[in-house]
Amino acid sequence: MPFKEAVIAALVSLRSNKLRSFLTLLGIFIGVAAVVSVVAITSGLDRYISEQVLDLGTKSFSIQKFDAVITSHERFLEMARRRDLTLTDVEFVRRRCDACLEVGASVETNRTAKWRDVKQEGVAVLGVTDNYNRIGSARPLSAGRYLVPDDVERAQPAAVIGADLAEAFFPLMEPLGKTILVGGRPLRIVGVAEKKGSLFGFSQDNFAWIPITTFRKYYSARDSVTIQVAAVSMEQLETAQDQCRVALRARRHLDYREPDDFSIETGETIMDLWQTATRNIYVVTIVVTIISLVVGGIVVMNIMLVSVTERTREIGVRKAIGARRRDIRRQFLVESVVLSVVGGGLGVVGATVFSMLLASILGGVMKTPFSAPIQLWAIVLALVMSTAVGLVAGIYPASHAAALAPVEALRYE
Amino acid sequence: MTTESAHDDHLIETRDLWRTYTMGVEEIHALRGVTFTVDPNEYLAIMGPSGSGKSTLMNLVGCLDTPSRGTYVLRGKVVSQMDDDELAAIRNREIGFVFQTFNLLPRATALHNVELPLVYAGVPKQQRIERARQALEMVDLGDRAFHRPNELSGGQRQRVAIARALVMGPSILLADEPTGNLDSVTGDEIMRLFARLHAEGNTIILVTHEHDVAAHARRTIHIRDGRIESDERTG
Numbered sequence A: 001m002p003f004k005e006a007v008i009a010a011l012v013s014l015r016s017n018k019l020r021s022f023l024t025l026l027g028i029f030i031g032v033a034a035v036v037s038v039v040a041i042t043s044g045l046d047r048y049i050s051e052q053v054l055d056l057g058t059k060s061f062s063i064q065k066f067d068a069v070i071t072s073h074e075r076f077l078e079m080a081r082r083r084d085l086t087l088t089d090v091e092f093v094r095r096r097c098d099a100c101l102e103v104g105a106s107v108e109t110n111r112t113a114k115w116r117d118v119k120q121e122g123v124a125v126l127g128v129t130d131n132y133n134r135i136g137s138a139r140p141l142s143a144g145r146y147l148v149p150d151d152v153e154r155a156q157p158a159a160v161i162g163a164d165l166a167e168a169f170f171p172l173m174e175p176l177g178k179t180i181l182v183g184g185r186p187l188r189i190v191g192v193a194e195k196k197g198s199l200f201g202f203s204q205d206n207f208a209w210i211p212i213t214t215f216r217k218y219y220s221a222r223d224s225v226t227i228q229v230a231a232v233s234m235e236q237l238e239t240a241q242d243q244c245r246v247a248l249r250a251r252r253h254l255d256y257r258e259p260d261d262f263s264i265e266t267g268e269t270i271m272d273l274w275q276t277a278t279r280n281i282y283v284v285t286i287v288v289t290i291i292s293l294v295v296g297g298i299v300v301m302n303i304m305l306v307s308v309t310e311r312t313r314e315i316g317v318r319k320a321i322g323a324r325r326r327d328i329r330r331q332f333l334v335e336s337v338v339l340s341v342v343g344g345g346l347g348v349v350g351a352t353v354f355s356m357l358l359a360s361i362l363g364g365v366m367k368t369p370f371s372a373p374i375q376l377w378a379i380v381l382a383l384v385m386s387t388a389v390g391l392v393a394g395i396y397p398a399s400h401a402a403a404l405a406p407v408e409a410l411r412y413e
Numbered sequence B: 001m002t003t004e005s006a007h008d009d010h011l012i013e014t015r016d017l018w019r020t021y022t023m024g025v026e027e028i029h030a031l032r033g034v035t036f037t038v039d040p041n042e043y044l045a046i047m048g049p050s051g052s053g054k055s056t057l058m059n060l061v062g063c064l065d066t067p068s069r070g071t072y073v074l075r076g077k078v079v080s081q082m083d084d085d086e087l088a089a090i091r092n093r094e095i096g097f098v099f100q101t102f103n104l105l106p107r108a109t110a111l112h113n114v115e116l117p118l119v120y121a122g123v124p125k126q127q128r129i130e131r132a133r134q135a136l137e138m139v140d141l142g143d144r145a146f147h148r149p150n151e152l153s154g155g156q157r158q159r160v161a162i163a164r165a166l167v168m169g170p171s172i173l174l175a176d177e178p179t180g181n182l183d184s185v186t187g188d189e190i191m192r193l194f195a196r197l198h199a200e201g202n203t204i205i206l207v208t209h210e211h212d213v214a215a216h217a218r219r220t221i222h223i224r225d226g227r228i229e230s231d232e233r234t235g
């Protein structure tokens, strides 16, 4: 029987058993929906993280005492023994890196801020150099000014605050010029940053930037600083990193055999770590998919056997009028594949709906727009897999049908 | 594998056909050495008591089954030695089978039912539809092409089945109790159709219990206990 007739016959027989066909397809549906939606959601997260979290594509990087992500206790102990990075180091690096546009520093702590009786908990207090806003992606201000060299040189009690503080303390008043208490210390507001929203549910507007010198005077003089660097250009990013590395190693008299005793982190290095983590998600998905496809395949095979039994007489009639074994085999194989591919197709549709739903829920939770685009390669993969399942599951029932003796089949009640 | 027979002047030639069913340890001999010949354009009725082996013989002649022993030669080809696919081709081209219970595909239209043998013969779509329509017109059902079997009367269903049997232009038309499920008026209608088809040159073998049905034929074979009891010309 020609292929087209077989496909039409298969669709007709699927339609005549809608509920049974649907139940049959559940396994394949779940398998395919799992792959397609997990791929969509992780790739959505990838994009979200690279755009929103890591400022990928900016020409900046940082140098720290500790790695951004610590992978083991041993590694932590090793890093804890490293020398602290100091403001003198920052100055040293700045003089030796001509591929660097800006070299600055930052230190961070969490404090409670107060204005009269109003309290704001968990404020990220960043002690920074005056060029901090020119490194990485810029945060525009909604009022006032950035910190200036004079603030840093003379350790002024000046602060640029995030929108959360401005909203909490001065809903009706002008914040500029007011003096608030942060960790019990007075700071005069010189600027307010524009609102950015939240990331994974954490506000990005609950902060205060103050001169790094003021930070050391007020809170802690001995913390290791993070060196913040912007390269001259994207092309010079690696050169800048190398120059910083060479400078720091020279300053610390490291032998060429010794590893770096500091960590250089770009957005990409963190992205790599994230992708290592998502690989585990993929592994779990693959396992879930394989299990549901195997179960789905068994169900399809079972239903095909039922279908062959139910249609024994039809098979007899077809043989009586000239169907060869291969005609019957092909008819049932095509039916099995069509069944599976319809399941896979529904799975793709289900995954699309599911990832759109989940994306809008995630977007709501994180208070930022989030999308999980369906990936074409995942659809192709899913359909190839369901075709394969249909073929494998159909082989036995189809061969069984093909081998039926015409008289026996015709006599079947 | 086909071997040419020496006697290719007969359309059908069987020699000592046996068909034995084994049920556990018991052996049932449904046919015990049947020998006969059929020439082109004969109209032959097979009669006999229930369980005498009529259907078994028809199934052998129709290549739906193979004999346990003996030879069957159809149009000079030794059918009893053919493999499955060769038999399928013979059923497709040489034989038109009409069943007591019609055996139409319930979900397919009359036209599609008649078209099916052409599908397996690999005839292109356009030609298929044309030939299936002609066959339906031959049995006066040109206006029922798009009806499904459950929308047709018993007599109409049997005529669709006859159209399907004829559409490939077979050498013989086999009918196992074709009027068995029909009332006598509709049965007569079907018998008149067979008479016309015979007059148009078709070779017909039919199994029946009824003498007035057998009376349409020109020759009657009586079977009893798997053997030919008598073989007489009646017309």
Ligand SMILES: Nc1ncnc2c1ncn2[C@@H]1O[C@H](COP(=O)(O)OP(=O)(O)OP(=O)(O)O)[C@@H](O)[C@H]1O
Binding pocket: B021, B022, B023, B028, B029, B030, B048, B049, B050, B051, B052, B053, B054, B055, B056, B057
């Ligand atoms: N598949 C089978 N297995 C075992 N015995 C069978 C089988 N088919 C037929 N028989 C036996 O072979 C004998 C002949 O059967 P057959 O169907 O040819 O009879 P028949 O002449 O067509 O009878 P009826 O007029 O009732 O249709 C019967 O005894 C039947 O029980």
Ligand SMILES: [Mg+2]
Binding pocket: B054, B055, B056, B176
């Ligand atoms: Mg019978």
